[in-house]
Amino acid sequence: SGLATQGGLQDPLLLVVTCSPNVCAVQKLIGTNRKYFTNCKQWYQRKICGKSTVISYECCPGYEKVPGEKGCPAALPLSNIYETLGVVGSATTQLYSDRSNLRPEIEGPGSFTIFAPSNEAWASLPAETLDSLVSNVNIELLNALRYHMVNKRVLTDDLKHGTTLNSMYQDLPIQIHHYPNGIVTVNCARLLKADHHATNGVVHVIDKVISTTTNSIQQVIETEESLETLRAAVAASDLNSLLESEGQYTLLAPTNEAFEKIPRETLNRILGDPEALRDLLNHHILKSAMCAEAIIAGLTMETLEGTTLDVGCSGEELTLNGKAIIANKDVLATNGVVHFVNELLIPDSAKTLFELAQESEVSKSTDFFRQAGLSSHLTGSEQVTLLAPVNDVFKDGLPVVDSNMKNLLLNHIVRDQLSSKYLYHGQKLQTLGDKELRVFVYRNNLCIENACIAAHDKRGRFGTLFILDKMLTPPSGSVMDVLKADHRFSTLVAAIQSAGLTENLNRPGTFTVFAPTNEAFRAMPQGELNKLMGNAKELANILKFHVADEILVSGAVGALVRLKSMQGDKLEVSMKNNVIHINKEPVAESDIMATNGVIYAVNSVLQPQASRPQERGDEPADPALEIFKQASAVMLCVCPTQLALLLAAPVYSRLLARMKENSGGF
Numbered sequence: 001s002g003l004a005t006q007g008g009l010q011d012p013l014l015l016v017v018t019c020s021p022n023v024c025a026v027q028k029l030i031g032t033n034r035k036y037f038t039n040c041k042q043w044y045q046r047k048i049c050g051k052s053t054v055i056s057y058e059c060c061p062g063y064e065k066v067p068g069e070k071g072c073p074a075a076l077p078l079s080n081i082y083e084t085l086g087v088v089g090s091a092t093t094q095l096y097s098d099r100s101n102l103r104p105e106i107e108g109p110g111s112f113t114i115f116a117p118s119n120e121a122w123a124s125l126p127a128e129t130l131d132s133l134v135s136n137v138n139i140e141l142l143n144a145l146r147y148h149m150v151n152k153r154v155l156t157d158d159l160k161h162g163t164t165l166n167s168m169y170q171d172l173p174i175q176i177h178h179y180p181n182g183i184v185t186v187n188c189a190r191l192l193k194a195d196h197h198a199t200n201g202v203v204h205v206i207d208k209v210i211s212t213t214t215n216s217i218q219q220v221i222e223t224e225e226s227l228e229t230l231r232a233a234v235a236a237s238d239l240n241s242l243l244e245s246e247g248q249y250t251l252l253a254p255t256n257e258a259f260e261k262i263p264r265e266t267l268n269r270i271l272g273d274p275e276a277l278r279d280l281l282n283h284h285i286l287k288s289a290m291c292a293e294a295i296i297a298g299l300t301m302e303t304l305e306g307t308t309l310d311v312g313c314s315g316e317e318l319t320l321n322g323k324a325i326i327a328n329k330d331v332l333a334t335n336g337v338v339h340f341v342n343e344l345l346i347p348d349s350a351k352t353l354f355e356l357a358q359e360s361e362v363s364k365s366t367d368f369f370r371q372a373g374l375s376s377h378l379t380g381s382e383q384v385t386l387l388a389p390v391n392d393v394f395k396d397g398l399p400v401v402d403s404n405m406k407n408l409l410l411n412h413i414v415r416d417q418l419s420s421k422y423l424y425h426g427q428k429l430q431t432l433g434d435k436e437l438r439v440f441v442y443r444n445n446l447c448i449e450n451a452c453i454a455a456h457d458k459r460g461r462f463g464t465l466f467i468l469d470k471m472l473t474p475p476s477g478s479v480m481d482v483l484k485a486d487h488r489f490s491t492l493v494a495a496i497q498s499a500g501l502t503e504n505l506n507r508p509g510t511f512t513v514f515a516p517t518n519e520a521f522r523a524m525p526q527g528e529l530n531k532l533m534g535n536a537k538e539l540a541n542i543l544k545f546h547v548a549d550e551i552l553v554s555g556a557v558g559a560l561v562r563l564k565s566m567q568g569d570k571l572e573v574s575m576k577n578n579v580i581h582i583n584k585e586p587v588a589e590s591d592i593m594a595t596n597g598v599i600y601a602v603n604s605v606l607q608p609q610a611s612r613p614q615e616r617g618d619e620p621a622d623p624a625l626e627i628f629k630q631a632s633a634v635m636l637c638v639c640p641t642q643l644a645l646l647l648a649a650p651v652y653s654r655l656l657a658r659m660k661e662n663s664g665g666f
Contacts, residue, residue: 005641015597022072033078035192036296044568048296049313060195061088081106081114088205090116092123099134100142112201113150113165115186116173122361125209139320143169147212150174153261154203156194159184162248162289172212172401175332179294186211188212188291188330188337193560207293217251218243218334222335226340229259242285249336250286254318257328258344266355267348276461279305286311289336292318292329307347320345333382353386353463354378360458362388362467368398372406377432378414378463384432385414385464389471390454396593411435411474415602417464419447420457435474442556449473450591450598451557475593479505479513482594483492488601491521498533499540505547511597512548514571514582524605541567546610551598554590569608582606 030052043066046053052127059065059072066074075595078294079087082103085094093116097103106112122130124316133141138492147169154165164173177185184191184364189208196203218240221227230253234240243251259267270276290301290311310321320341328340347354354375364387369378377384389412399405410433419430425441429448447453452467459467476482478550480502483489491517496502505511521529533538547562548571557580563571580587585604 002083018324021070022060023057023492024060026056026058028056029053043464047484049315051315058307061193078197078199080108080200081112081198083107084196084203085114085116088116088193088203089118090197090203090205091118093117093148096122096134096141097145100145101189101480102142102145108200108219109151110200110267111151112168113152113154115148115191115203115204115206115210116188117148118192118205121189121206125140125373128451132564144209144211145388146176146590147172148210155202155205156184159186159191169212172214173334174210175213177289177291177294181296183294183296185291185293187332188293190291190293203585213332213334215333216244216335217249217338220286220331220333220338221253222249224253224340226255226257227253229256230254232278233281237274237281239278239281243335247335248289248498250288250290251305251336251338252284252286252326252341252345253338254284255340255342258342262344262346265424269352270350271341271395272345273350273461277351279347279349279461280344281436283307283309283350284341291337292326292339303347305347305349309345323594334415348460351460352379353384353460353465355388356458356460356463356465359386360465360467361390361455362465364391364394365389368401371398372401372409374409374413381462383415383417384461385416385466386452386471387412387414387466387468389451389468392471404507409473409656410476411437412472417462418442418466419459419461419464420453420466427569431474433474435471437474438551440551440553440556444558445555447553447555449475449593450553450555473591473593475568475595477595478507479599481595481600482592483515486592488517488519489515491518492516495521495533495539496543499536499543501540505596507596509596510549511594512550512552513599514546514587514596514602514606515599516546517588517601519601520604523603528626542605542608545571546606547570553598565608567608571606604607 021122024339027046027048028034029036029048032051034048036048046055062076062078062264063072063075064074065072069428078084084099085106085359085442088539093114093391093539098107106114147167149168150165151168152419159176159178161176161178163176165176166172167174174383175187176503177188179185185208186204187208187210189206189210190202193205196205203548210587211242213221218234221234234243243249250349266402272279285302285304286301286309287304288301291315295311295313295318298310298475300308301311302308310319312319312322318513323343325341325343326339327342331338331340346355352364357363357378365386366378368378369375369386369631374508376382378386401409411431413432414429414437415432416430422439423439423446425439427437427439429437431437437448440449445452448466449472453466453468453474455467455468477485479540480496481492483505496505505513524532532542544567545565549566550563552561552563557573557575559574561573563573565571571621573579574584580590580600582602585602587600588603589601594600
């Protein structure tokens, strides 16, 4: 049958099947009578709607076994459609064809296609429905069967997604959907066995008895009592014309019960806001028709609102975003399909900031803002962006709210509704606390001051939620102002003043300062410290080595980041065990923000490379000799004859002579 397993690997059983002619795979759902006559797009999953399946094999349509031969090599003679119905597992359809006087037509000449309900499909009809059909055999049953027929031969390859076929009952349309996973539906009935050829056409077995469809999605809403609230909402949002128009949509129709589950205040707010209401309804409309039988595993589908929903299944239940909330499925309409849902799906675009935050990993932040009396900024129509730290920041409890804390929280609310994808490096954001926050764009992170964005934005009706990895620390003065205000840096401040660098660190800029603490200076030998402090030029050189002319916050540090210091040498900043290191020295405190930079407290005085002790006095190295030393090490691996030839070369002879002059041999 040419099937293949996932990833190109082959199942040992499959090897037998592949080599056997006219053998088809059957995937049976364990514990049920449901069978999937599967193709290579779906059989290898071994699960349908989360339930395990068993793979078995049988002869493909129109073939049978021959004793002693592999597979099913013998082709069966073709019969007419009536006789074929009895062979393919649709004997009930055959029986009703006889009773309704359809038999002469499907035994006679012609070229027909019949979508024949299986025996189980007929048995699953409600008793009253079946009685009404069978008791009036001359009309209703005949009409029902003729609606399952098309007046031409149509094979599976001709069943294109989104097309319609004119039935033999008043030319009423039959809707065809051919999904990427290989499943084909006919008016949302799954095609079980396809392409059973007959002398006068073709038989496809389906898993339901299909019925005529004349109502649009809008007409379904208007005629269903359980959709009364939805009906009013659709009228208020002017979506009637869309739901009446041609197309192929899926409406996830919230029932009256679904609307009643929503808090009255929230529901009234959405119903009274035309834009939020339209977003809400569009979030319940999928861009394509999706019949329940086509869903055998989870998939993501786009809504008219531009968002996505996770549509899946669990056993017999359809799920939306992982929840089994579909009460009634596959109500077919002329322009799509309707599934009734008993929970309202409210998109982010119809929610307040407070609602967005309460449902995410920053719920503790909303409690914090509420305690500070700032809820009105999160629930009203003010256009703002909330910078909310993740719950882990408050794992030890919420801080006490005083006037300073309230001001800090106001600086976590930015004026205007932003989107992180439009933020740029160096951008300034104005807060409700009248502070200016800077945006830093790094290779691996997007940060606002010392805090970095930890998750995707959530954009609500009026506000956007940015989820941050820590509390913000707005800057409060220049680098020199911050250092002077912190008693840990009194020695450093004196050194900066002595070296004449005060003005540099007061001016506007983008500095990263690795600031040695008083403890760092005390750790130096006293003589070395006195010598350094007494030499303004050397002191300035050392201090400039502690400053880079770009802002690097800790959230941007990965395995290793190299910065050029103002002295000229490189600084290596790394992260080990969640601790920032500068030139392999641990940082005591990170992200002390200033208006013109960021400060890291370090408990050691960093030394430039040129200031470190050398192996050979103060004499500058001879580049030629250095090259020669390296070459000598390499030549240890060279055979003696080759080595002698190399050393005899003029250039090596001269280098050797210089080496002996400088070091007395080697």
